[in-house]
Amino acid sequence: xxxxxxxxxxxxxxxxxxxxFLAASLPLVKSASxxxxxxxxxxxxxxxxxxQIVGQLAERGGGHREVxxxxxxxxxxxxxxxxxxxxCGLCHETVSAPHYSVKACLACHDPHAPRDIDLSGAxxxxxxxxxxxxxxxxxxxxxxxxxxxxxxxxxxxxxxEFFECLECHEPHSEDLDSYADCRICHNPHKPLIVRYPDxxxxxxxxxxxVQQADALRSTQLKHGTFNCTFCHRSQHRSLPVCGTCHxxxxxxxxxxxxxxxxxxxxTAHELEM
Numbered sequence: 610x611x612x613x614x615x616x617x618x619x620x621x622x623x624x625x626x627x628x629x630f631l632a633a634s635l636p637l638v639k640s641a642s643x644x645x646x647x648x649x650x651x652x653x654x655x656x657x658x659x660x661q662i663v664g665q666l667a668e669r670g671g672g673h674r675e676v677x678x679x680x681x682x683x684x685x686x687x688x689x690x691x692x693x694x695x696x697c698g699l700c701h702e703t704v705s706a707p708h709y710s711v712k713a714c715l716a717c718h719d720p721h722a723p724r725d726i727d728l729s730g731a732x733x734x735x736x737x738x739x740x741x742x743x744x745x746x747x748x749x750x751x752x753x754x755x756x757x758x759x760x761x762x763x764x765x766x767x768x769x770e771f772f773e774c775l776e777c778h779e780p781h782s783e784d785l786d787s788y789a790d791c792r793i794c795h796n797p798h799k800p801l802i803v804r805y806p807d808x809x810x811x812x813x814x815x816x817x818x819v820q821q822a823d824a825l826r827s828t829q830l831k832h833g834t835f836n837c838t839f840c841h842r843s844q845h846r847s848l849p850v851c852g853t854c855h856x857x858x859x860x861x862x863x864x865x866x867x868x869x870x871x872x873x874x875x876t877a878h879e880l881e882m
Contacts, residue, residue: 650680650686651680652678652679652680655679655680655683659679662721663679665719665721665722666679666721666722668722669721669722669724669725670721670722670723671722671723671724672723673720673721673723682694682695682720683695697709697714697718697720706740706741707740708737708740708741710740711736711737711740713731716730716731716732717731717734717737717768724768725767725768726767726768726769727766727767727768728761728762728765728766728767728768729762729766729767731762733760734760734761734762735760735761738761738765745798748796748798748799749798749799751799752798752799752801752802753801754799754800754801756797756798756800764797771797773787773788773791774788774791774792774795774797775787775788775791778791780816781813781816781817782812782815782816784812784816785813785816790813793805793806793809793813794809794813794845802844803844803845803846804843804844804845805838805843805844805845806838807836807838807842807843808836808838809836809837809838810836811825811836811837814837814841818837820878821876821878822837824876824878824879825837825878825879827879828878828879828880830880830882832877832878832880840877851870851877
């Protein structure tokens with residue numbers, strides 16, 4: 610081998626070593642660059658261009674505002690780096706809560722106002738809601754109604770908000786004109802299971818049961834002094850037997866022959882003696 614050939618081999622070997630060193634050093638250089646960039650940048654720098662987003666974060670940022678700042682998420686900025694927007698899963702892992710396994714986070718969440726959850730534009734939002742709200746789903750499945758076939762955002766357009774009953778339904782009467790009135794008897798997740806307190810006013814029942822209410826108002830007997838819930842306790846359509854209060858005042862033979870008190874006494878709302 611000539612002197613020139615040996616020199617070329619040495620130069621080539623040195624070049625290869627230099628390239629290997631640079632390749633091995635690139636992650637360190639990038640990390641150092643990111644650290645320098647973080648040390649140099651401050652939130653006040655973000656505010657110069659992104660003042661609307663910074664303001665939104667300050668007002669409605671929740672945990673993203675309380676324990677983090679812009680540079681915790683946005684560790685790069687074009688043109689120096691293109692990885693400017695992180696994935697939600699980097700912090701919110703599935704192991705923390707099943708809810709985080711749902712994809713398309715941005716369909717409901719704005720990262721700069723994460724608790725201001727807009728559900729109006731999401732499709733099939735029900736599985737998402739179930740990640741936290743399992744009791745309403747159990748009620749909807751156990752007590753079928755028209756509500757059970759609807760997506761959650763049909764009533765809950767934004768998280769923590771809901772349509773009031775009268776925005777979709779006609780009231781039973783003009784006197785029942787508020788959401789509070791409806792909720793005395795109805796639970797929106799099981800609306801056909803009508804339960805009420807024992808001191809429910811007669812007007813709530815008479816709005817639907819007009820004939821029975823009129824009969825009670827016109828009778829001179831003791832039943833006319835009772836509230837509807839005295840007999841129909843706790844739940845709609847509960848019907849006591851007469852013997853619950855009156856026992857069996859006639860002879861055994863008469864009760865065996867006429868086992869329906871109404872044969873002689875009409876209905877409980879318009880008694881005949």
